[in-house]
Amino acid sequence: MLHSLVAAAVGSSRVVRTAASALEIPGPPPTPRSAPSRPVVLRARREGMLPAQGPPDARKLADALGAAVARAAGEEDPTAGFRRLFRRSDVVGIKLNCIAGKGLSPHPEVAELLSGWLQAAGVPARNILLWDRTDRELAAAGFALRRGRDGVRVFGTEQDYDPKPREWGPNASSFPRFLSEDLTALINVGVLKDHDLAGVSLGMKNWYGAIHNPNKCHADGCSPYVAHLAAYPLIHDKLRLTVIDGITGQCHGGPGRSPRWAWPYQAFLVATDPVALEAVGAKVIDDRRKEVGLGTLADEKRAPRWLPEAAKLGIGEASLERIRVEDV
């Protein structure tokens, strides 16, 4: 396999893996300990996680995220959870959503925790990539870029896309070469925000940042584009976990940052079912909209129509009645 992730960093096309991981026997993708009859979305809220000023409370953040990640995998602690969800031989991409800049992007602390648990679970640091579309957006959101030979790498796709577009549902796109050639597993880290066309931009819409032509996918409320992209095997077959950084939410005025409509939700939403998580997150946004006197997304004719489409494609559960929200 051409290992462009490594190649991009050190100019080599060789895959570097640990001896231990090389001995692993390939098998079906890892899954949580017990697949529940109803999809579960974990909600981990901690009052005071985001103080009035300054960065998030590191202890509360780790406690909340750790509890949600562990429970999503059916384990007692996040390291055990990641051991269940990932192989040591995995090359893991953590897709961030930094387009809105600081204040409405995943916190670097969240990505740090996730990569730390991955390493504790046996994934070598060099096989972990934190990524978004561009270096510029990552840096603006507070991420320190890193392209070195060792350690967790942090960089934007920039111009490194597949040379040929791939057909996916209603469109065709080029994907990052490291996604198509190197990454074997994905964690999707989105934010909790409103989107003027798609309704919400949480986890599934975050995959727009993995294609070279998101501008061609915004017609008709982004439906069915969001659903088909999330269902595309290059993404869906590798996705192990979705994490929504809801320390701060924004119920209106998205996808850009609009402090007027932001509120301290102080929670994470975590799930292995990306559609269920999206349905729950959209309801959180709608509930907040009602609280502040706004009409619902449906009132504004921008309810996420791509959600039922995603359910039809069989990648998850969109009906709130059939989803269990568990507070941890």
Added chain:
Amino acid sequence: MSGQDVGRREALRLLAGGCAACLAMAGGVLPASAQDRAGSGSLFPSVGENLAPRKARWWKKKESLKIECGLCPRHCVVADIERGTCGVRENRGGEYYTLVHSRPCTVHLDPVEKKPLFHVLPGAAALSLATVGCNFECRFCQNWEIAQARPEQIPSHALPPEDVASLARSNGAPLIACTYTEPVVWSEYVYDIAQAGRKAGVRTLIVSNGYIDEEPLRDLCGVLAAVKIDLKAFTEKFYKETCSGEMKPVLDTLRRLRKAGVWTEIVVLVIPTLNDGPEEIRSLARFVKNDLGPDVPLHFTAFHPDYRLMNLPSTPTATLERAHDIAAGEGLHFVYVGNVAGHRAESTYCPSCRKMLIRRVGYAVLENRLQAGKCPDCGVTIPGIWS
């Protein structure tokens, strides 16, 4: 109509000569400093610097920092930090910016016949350039690597309009062609190039899908010398399903160009089974004749599989000839067959006496018998820009 009237051997010989001319024209047209910037070396600007935001024209403010683009009939309503469908215009804090002004990703010297424009300074060189971006997504796009990309993804040159004009002059090109991608989405740059070109005595033309709103078109008509419109087909179904666009606004554009008196030629890329039906061709030809006039040149060119349309064969020459005959039969005076080098319908004939006036093979003009824009045999005026 009968097929090639240039023998195969002769056509190959002429093509070889034509290609040599093209090669002599192609590449190396940028000044050394720009070549350095455009190369793969360290002098090329980083991706961050590659974006060159400049306030856009033709848009209006909406609520909540949104804007509505008024450049093309899509009228994209774009929220803060988002882009329009074209991918090259971005809302930044409630103001709309073009990201590609003065940032072409490709610059070449082409014969004007390559556009193709057959009634504009035959044999002249056109400094041809493009930025990235398009407001359509044609499944058969032949330049999709740049037309369907975003500015961050493709290296570009820093080339202000004045430099484009002087580059054309220094390379002996009397024309500047905004082409390859969709100039409509970089209209601000096109407009400024045309203005700079005028000052330098160089005329500007565009090769476009014609999907543009009335106001920006009116502004462009004031500075452009000629326009070539790709009329993709003559059904809304084709425009919707194959191009993600609409046909009616394109027809409106053609009528407006006619009214504005801007020299216009039309190209139809004929795709087997999708837009090659005789009745569709007939309707198209009737539209051209009735709404635009019989003197508007109409080119039928051959498709080859590309981008997302790889499952269809290249267009048979016979299909192009059938389209040619239908259009000529409807009374159009200048109907051409393209992408079939050596075909007799690459040449221009007098609509009155039927004598050959301009003999072409491929992009090469072998003979031009026009005298002050008239047929030397019968004296009929041939429409076009000849000097």
